Amino acid sequence: SPMGEKLNFDRSAKVIAENSRFVAGGVNSNFRLGMQPGPLVFERGEGPYLFDVDGNRLIDYYCGMGAMVLGHNPLGVRQAVKDQVDRGILFAGQAPIEFEAARIICERIPSAERIRFGSSGSEVAQAAMRLARAATGRRTIVKFEGHYHGWFDNILWSTAPALDVAGPEGAPTAVGGSKGQDPSEAAGLSILGWNDLAAVEARLAKGDVAAVFMEAAMCNQGAISPAPGYLEGVQAACRKHGTLLIFDEVITGFRLGQGGAQKLFGVTPDISIFAKAIANGFPVAAIAGRADLIDMFATGGVLHGGTFNAQPVAMAAMIGTQQGLTGEHHERTSVFGDRLQAGIRDILKEAGIKAQVTGFPLMFHVAFGLEAPARNYREMARSDKKGYSLFALALLQRGVRVLERGAWFVSSEHKDDVVDATLEVVRDAAREVAPK
Ligand code: PMP
Secondary structure: OOOOOOOOOOHHHHHHHHHOOOHHHHOOOOOHOOOOOOOOOEEEEEEEEEEEEEOEEEEEOHHHHHHHOOEEEEHHHHHHHHHHHOOOOOOOOOOOHHHHHHHHHHOOOOOOOOOEEEHHHHHHHHHHHHHHHHHHHHOOEEEEEOOOOOOOOOOOOOOOHHHHHHHOOOOOOOOOOOOOOOOHHHHHHEEEOOHHHHHHHHHHHHOOOEEEEOOOOOOOOOOOOOOOOHHHHHHHHHHHHEEEEEEEEEOOOOOOOOHHHHHHHHOOOOOOEEEHHOOOOOOOEEEEEEEEEEEEEHOOOOOOOOOOOOOOOOOOOOOOHHHOOOHHHHHHHHHHHHHHHHHHHHHHHHOOEEEEEEEEEEEEEEOOOOOOOOOOOHHHHOHHHHHHHHHHHHHOOOEEEEEOOOOEEEEOOOOHHHHHHHHHHHHHHHHHOOOO
């Protein structure tokens, strides 16, 4: 659309309204509710673009909530899927394709001696917790404020708590994320603030913790790197106290680099979980880790099931994705991501908008109103969310789709020309929301 003229999303609004008679709220995940001007309806995705029912072409930085690391509809993934569909869809048995997929992940991920596949991040998070409890004979899982490991009752605690109910920073209250959640499940968790090594050391010293479960780089509330020495310190404390270290790499895996956060930061967890970018938009998840632990699914009496685990078409998509995720891919795409991030930082500064742009080349976060980069959830929660959501709306109205919570996901299709077009829009949107 010509610059200056705002896009219209009326048709999306109409389709959502009409279909809310059939689908609750017109959406199939609560995370698709609530963004302004309303949930959108798309007809097609191609490269960095989504095309909606109003005829708008949007530069997309949701990237399937982080899944589309190769962009929308890449040829290699499409072809792999078509080939597998011709061979068959579901066998309820093994197929060579799932072993090929497993070998690729075990080669790429430092901690992955063994693996099991599932279909969603939430699901493999459950498998990780069960495994840790079985392996240690302990119940408590340390979970951090602001980290998200899926929507199930036993882990949906303190993912984004309001600060007035979150308790003191040094002793956070477990705050549930949904009505209907079994309140007794909070007893299985110990909630701590992230990036505070002393807090982990003190908690583990009680000797009752099965696992420390964390996003190795905090990507659900901000894009926050671990403080120097933090991951190493947590790992040492875990070893000292017989506690397992679990990395949730659902966002960071195959996005912070081929080997995920664990390779980038050089700390190898006992167990890690993956989903999202592993298969560029197909429902594949994985739990990987030490052979003796993951083998408990086979010989240790720990149940892990799923009709769709290692679904052959999804496995084909995964292999097609991994073939596209070369080291060269990451280097090349990082150049675009870094340039975009630097451009946004400069434009906001010029416009007089106080903001922190932090994170990684292919996943970064823009927080309005902060004087310094946030180091944990409490600091991030003090950002100007309302101000940023107005900026996100101003971007969308000019053809750039970003998450309201501040995250930007970059794919290999967000090349120089797309970055240029994005920065043009960022400039206009910043002008609109800047303090006058
Ligand atoms: N862990 C993390 C770090 C995530 O970001 C998410 C999804 N946003 C999940 C787990 C849950 O994954 P899924 O939505 O595939 O169930």
